[in-house]
Amino acid sequence: MGKGDPILKDTFRISSSPHSVFLFQHQLTWCPQKRGTEDMSEWMKVRIQDILAVELLCKNNNVGNESKAIRNFCCLPNRKPKAASGSESSGFGQYLTIHFSQRVKDSSLWTRSQIQLSHSDYPVLHHWHQTLLTALNGMLHRPKSLLFFVNPYGGKRKGVTIFEKQVKPLLQLCSCKWTVINTQRRNHATEALAVMSDEKIGEFDVVVGVGGDGTICEVVTGLLTRGFPSSKAIDEGDLQSAPIPVAVIPAGSSNALAYTLHGTDDPQTAILHILLGSAAPLDVAAIHNHSGISRFIVGQMSYGHLADTMLYSEKLRWMGPKRYDVAGFRKFLSHATYEGSVDMRVCVDDNRKIPTQCLGGSSCDDCTNSANRTGNGEWKRVEGRFLGISGANISCRCALSPLGMAPFAHLADGHIDLILIRQASRLKHLQYLLRTAGDSRRAFALPFVERYKVDEFIFTPLQCCQSNGDAPARHSSKLDDCANNSPDRDSDLSFPVCGCDSREKTKAHSVWNCDGELWYQPSVRVTVHKNLIRIMTRSTEAESHLPSSSSSSLANSAQSSPPLSPNGSDSTVPMTLTPTPIDEISPNDIFMRESSANNGGVRY
Numbered sequence: 001m002g003k004g005d006p007i008l009k010d011t012f013r014i015s016s017s018p019h020s021v022f023l024f025q026h027q028l029t030w031c032p033q034k035r036g037t038e039d040m041s042e043w044m045k046v047r048i049q050d051i052l053a054v055e056l057l058c059k060n061n062n063v064g065n066e067s068k069a070i071r072n073f074c075c076l077p078n079r080k081p082k083a084a085s086g087s088e089s090s091g092f093g094q095y096l097t098i099h100f101s102q103r104v105k106d107s108s109l110w111t112r113s114q115i116q117l118s119h120s121d122y123p124v125l126h127h128w129h130q131t132l133l134t135a136l137n138g139m140l141h142r143p144k145s146l147l148f149f150v151n152p153y154g155g156k157r158k159g160v161t162i163f164e165k166q167v168k169p170l171l172q173l174c175s176c177k178w179t180v181i182n183t184q185r186r187n188h189a190t191e192a193l194a195v196m197s198d199e200k201i202g203e204f205d206v207v208v209g210v211g212g213d214g215t216i217c218e219v220v221t222g223l224l225t226r227g228f229p230s231s232k233a234i235d236e237g238d239l240q241s242a243p244i245p246v247a248v249i250p251a252g253s254s255n256a257l258a259y260t261l262h263g264t265d266d267p268q269t270a271i272l273h274i275l276l277g278s279a280a281p282l283d284v285a286a287i288h289n290h291s292g293i294s295r296f297i298v299g300q301m302s303y304g305h306l307a308d309t310m311l312y313s314e315k316l317r318w319m320g321p322k323r324y325d326v327a328g329f330r331k332f333l334s335h336a337t338y339e340g341s342v343d344m345r346v347c348v349d350d351n352r353k354i355p356t357q358c359l360g361g362s363s364c365d366d367c368t369n370s371a372n373r374t375g376n377g378e379w380k381r382v383e384g385r386f387l388g389i390s391g392a393n394i395s396c397r398c399a400l401s402p403l404g405m406a407p408f409a410h411l412a413d414g415h416i417d418l419i420l421i422r423q424a425s426r427l428k429h430l431q432y433l434l435r436t437a438g439d440s441r442r443a444f445a446l447p448f449v450e451r452y453k454v455d456e457f458i459f460t461p462l463q464c465c466q467s468n469g470d471a472p473a474r475h476s477s478k479l480d481d482c483a484n485n486s487p488d489r490d491s492d493l494s495f496p497v498c499g500c501d502s503r504e505k506t507k508a509h510s511v512w513n514c515d516g517e518l519w520y521q522p523s524v525r526v527t528v529h530k531n532l533i534r535i536m537t538r539s540t541e542a543e544s545h546l547p548s549s550s551s552s553s554l555a556n557s558a559q560s561s562p563p564l565s566p567n568g569s570d571s572t573v574p575m576t577l578t579p580t581p582i583d584e585i586s587p588n589d590i591f592m593r594e595s596s597a598n599n600g601g602v603r604y
């Protein structure tokens, strides 16, 4: 049960039977009464931080106009909650409905639940309602005004339906304001945000992309490029953090970002996490050309097998998410490899310690300590022929790879995990793919797979812009040399390090798959920028918000007008109760449980 003395205690009817209900600073607890005593074996509880809304409905004519006023005060006009079985027949006809977010047992899914407390004394219900409402109003970190970009085209083309059927009802429940823009074309979200005034953007608490990784990348790009002329590349020194947090509701194909942040690609889980308001910092990677940043990467960028799969899958978009399986199989059979060199600045600390998995937010040491880890990188070069190269800013979990292809990537450690898969037989490649689909940490035990934590890298393919096809030329991997070889460096700002374009040299080069979008220049320089955005995720940050604001308001509110209990006693008296047998939900449950399932802990 809750720690300390209860703030409120009363007997209510829940589903027609009497229950003892306790309100503690951090949780609401209830249990059935059997023959007038509490049945300790059936404790139930909800954390205050998981409560979404409270609603007081009084059908009793005795309260007359007041019942109307209460409903309006709850900001829930014209909506009748579903009665819990038997609650109306309990005879009181007035009840307090508490809506909360609840984790589905042994899963990453969260769902919306409710309990209805019925009581014969209206003042008791009113006091509980006011106390809980004060607590909710004190949770200032929760978003109340949201801007949505809904991609109707991504994934199974269900973005609009997901918004209407799953997101909107919860926004109404939580009395949120919202604005929706259905994207009409590629880059619509970027363009809209890039020109949005400070005043307009200040009206929102969060920008939410309803779509896949490409959609959220467009949202982030729009926020980060605000104030820069669209015709110019951005100097990395001018980059500023996004003014408001971003969030993602999965409605794309792979949904790696949503999966990593919410532990599932279930849209309801995502919107519940967003409404509960916990956010964590996230790094953003950037591809440069000779004049500055030309593209941002939020999730991952891949060259070789994964990118070829993406390139081919675009032709099969009509298949929906299945297209990745078909394209992946075909590209696996083709077994293409690509030659090139990678110059990278490697995080020295990473070599010295056991790799960790990200816990997200303030509970992750690697992310919180990233500010102290500057300038300790050492440049290193790796050359050869590769099946694939990936730079992962996040672990990239998805339905096909529960721990993600980069299980040791952190949201905000100032680095990306650079994964090099060297040339190997088909069988070995298959072994890598199978390990990535299972416990992906084991993939790094394979001798042809290397992982580096880097804050900058340059990839240069063997054949670059000097090649005419007959006489392949090794290109210098030095950035300046490469930039000088760009044929029209001043005219095309989208050129990265040099002017190569994969569309012209099909066999020698792959493309880059950047957050699910294709980038055709194989030669790239990539940097990582720390904590540029805050992103809504279920992390322990919610815990740190709660005690100072909501708990104090809970206590204050309860003290302001002592309620009447059904038996006429003071309902705030301290009590001694046996601890509940129900396990406390771990604050960072969503991250911990899955890692421990495979490994007995977070550390590998």
Ligand SMILES: Nc1ncnc2c1ncn2[C@@H]1O[C@H](COP(=O)(O)OP(=O)(O)OP(=O)(O)O)[C@@H](O)[C@H]1O
Binding pocket: 151, 152, 153, 154, 155, 156, 183, 184, 185, 186, 187, 188, 211, 212, 213, 214, 215, 216, 218, 251, 252, 253, 254, 255, 256, 515, 516, 517
């Ligand atoms: N109305 C539209 N018509 C066509 N394309 C659109 C429209 N709105 C957005 N887009 C583009 O759709 C592309 C794909 O979107 P998104 O990445 O969200 O879905 P996905 O590729 O199916 O999912 P994932 O990236 O998770 O695999 C993006 O490049 C986006 O710019």
